[in-house]
Amino acid sequence: MSMYNYVFRRVGFMAVTLFFVTLIAFAVTNILPGDVALLILGPNATEQSLEALQTQLGLNRPLYVQYIDWVVGLLQGNMGESLRFGEPVAQLIAERLPRSMMLAVAATLVAVVLSVPLGVYAAVNQNEAPDVSASMFAFVGISMPIFLWGLVFILVFAVWLNLFPTGGYVSPSEDLVGSLTRLVLPAGAMGFALTAYIMRMTRSSMLEVLSEEYINLARAKGMSQRVIVLRHALKNAIIPVITVIAFQFSYAFGGVVVLEEVFFWPGIGRLTLTAIQSRDIPLIQGCILVVALIYMFSNFAADLLYAYFDPRIRYGGDD
């Protein structure tokens, strides 16, 4: 009952957020400078043909009509047609979404696998050598932009050690091994860069939990350090870390356009870049919408995970 309430409330918020996202996406693309018809027809187009095209695209109708039209289309699953590619936006996105998803999931996995144990280890050995070196490691990761890490990874693992290809994308259904070997470097570079934040969060969250009264009691019950850290502390400490992980995931998804460029990874990031460069308004709108949706859903997933880890939310307790 309470869990229903919880989900109901979250979904309500998402619907409201989504409404604002469509408004912003629509507004932003319409303020962008540059006449679409002019862009399509080139500088030599006549006044008449420009006008004809604008009418055909519906660009000379009032903005609110265009907005309502767009939203109604969205609700029917129609995101419009790309001006640049001449294909339905939905289809373009559907093709690239899984690729970006694959990269983002792999990068987040790398980051979590590296950072959570490291953060726990650092917290348990607070202010001692392991803590300092773990923090240093994480700090190095965050100290350079992601695309630079991409280049460093290519240089070290592809060019010098010749372990992995320098880039490109192969569908896993065609060639699973080839696909995975191409995934390692971009996912590793991105994951490494994401490590720092999650690790710092894990560390400080663990430190806070380790000073809780129930940890004291666990020690007074004769529990070993291992049980205390893994059973009593981590399950509590991970709760705030989940938000950070969800945030980093959506960042990995939409934010690292450049990394896809560096590794020739034909995902949503590169599509967005192309769309912006060619003033492809329906495509830009579609990309913004999809990235916003990813943000919203990963946060929604984080909230559900919260509920999984924290029984106080699961059962609607409020203290």
Add this chain to the structure above:
Amino acid sequence: MSAPTTATDAEADDGPLLDVRGLRTEFRTEGGPIVASNEVSFSLDRGETMGLVGESGAGKSVTARSLMRLIDSPGEITGGQVVFNGEDLLQKTEAEMRDIRGNRIAMIPQDPMSSLNPVMTVGEQITETIRRHQVVSKSEARRLAIESMDDVGIPDAEERIDDYPHEFSGGMRQRVLVAIGFSCEPDLIIADEPTTALDVTTQAKILDLLNEMQEREGTAVLMITHNLGVVAQTCDHVGVMYAGNLVETAELGDLFDRPRHPYTRALIDSIPEVDTDYDELPTLDGAMPDLGNLPSGCNFAPRCPHATEACRTGGDPSLDAVGDDSSRAACLHAADLDLSESTVPEAGTGRRDIDRSGQPLFEVRNLKKYFNAGEGVFGNVHLSWEGGGLPTVERRHVKAVDDVSFDVYPGETVGLVGESGCGKSTVARTALRLLEPTDGEVYFEGQPLHELGSSEIRSLRREMQMIFQDPQSSLNPRKTVGQIVGRAMEKHGIATGEEKRERVGGLLERVGLSRAAASKYPHEFSGGQQQRVAIAHALAVEPKLIVCDEPVSALDVSVQAQILNLLNEIQEDENISFLFISHNIGVIRHICDRVAVMYLGKIAEFGSIEQVFSPPFHPYTESLLSAVPHANPDRETDRILLEGSVPSPINPPSGCPFQTRCPKKIGDVCEQDLPELEAVDGGDHYISCHLSEEEMSQRDSFITPSKRAETSPADSD
């Protein structure tokens, strides 16, 4: 269930269960080592209960944790022996210690809210202890856990074992902690302030439970507490700590009949007793010294009324046997001082006469404050899925204050007393319009506060000041005390420049600080001194009413007495009115002229102290007063233990709010009709109850009429 070794059991038959010799625990700090537990020696027999009492910082918790070797860096046990069952625990390896913790020596911690892991079921938390120390199967451990939950009086243990801690009330959580403590049938339980975080009616039940469990299992208990009432009720044998030292040990009766250390005497005397009238509480000057900066000579000498030159210059006195009873005391003059008489003065002429013929200064009429249940925009929206089909949406409220009326006359102190969550603080905040009332009227000198705009309210704030429980968080840490007090005067145009400085100095002296205090920052003061600053700040604008929200709850008893005396003195001089909020019945009894007893957002009883503490009683008042532990081992009160816990204010009971727990419930009428707050015996004593006056008068007064305070006034928190 078996002890790990039989050899130790045999050995232990000759000696005490626990023999602590010269235990010393230090903490490394930048300013050098601090000795938190200094050469502490005592012993404890099987099945015996020893109390370790003292104010905060006395070293009682550190001593207790040292026994289990649970001292974290930068702390370290640097000397002594802890002989338990014939073996020195300080010589054991960490792995051996882990086998003892939770098994032979178990701990019951202070705070039931934070001592259970929120993400583990209570069952997991009990069974893991059992499985850690005993070779039993999972299902057997679960059976034992259910049994131990039964033993500590948790109803429906079998269904509740898979519940999480937040699904239990505070008292029930404390029962879970007791169950964990006793789950491996230890020889020794260390109970660290096991009832301090609980309300007084819950405390009474937990203390009973502890006594009962101990008798059944034959366990020895080391009871750490600051509450002498708890000691008197539970212990055989007491140790008093002060500034890291054990300053007196004695059997319970000897300690209360004839304390041998002046600190023990002062500790007993400074607690306001529920059944005694005082004009002024006897106090000690100052506060416990900082452990990093101890005086030369006896640590207590600077505060001791009997200190001589020898006390101030000699070494720290050792704990030696005194007289022919069980007492040992660390005092040079223990043998020649007779401390058997209380220093509590003859009770005064009684209470002030308050003139209630004119207009009340402050008047609250039918005040209501409802909060939305839950947080955020949709926070109070709840879907009901009952009845199938589409869910229905309802909005829920917490009725924190529900139809409360009272008045305060000039120069009067009116108390609001009740257990946590009864709405007493919300009443004060809503009445002052720090919170917007949902409904109701509030008048200050006849002006309708509830109708005033925010700028008019602001100018009236000068007349109505507030003092909070935690002075540290209510004083701006970046301003000097002089600036804090002076700014209030400037803001309300009372004084500026030289005149302001002069007035600030005078006020600081008035509240017992020096003029030089003006240039210091709040953190340079102790808790009691900070509260004095907060009082000076409130007085700076010459208010007519001061609302005191638990102003002494965070203070040690000896400091609490100083502040209470100060408030009384100020009231006499300035004719200020106080609205005084407290859960501490002894404090309320001491400082208030009239008192409102609150339960679940409503007033259950309202009248003068004499009226409320004497029959007829509202059944809730009666059980509340009866539950206060007296710091007099000879005194037995016929206590009324309430069933269950306070219902949720989101979904309060129908009819009378107290009907679900009332020991005197009549029947349907209590469930259906909300009783009016009606005048009883004469006119200005109000009780909200369906019982007849006679039925509410079956118990004697809690007030012993004006007579000399007996040797041991009681604590009551």
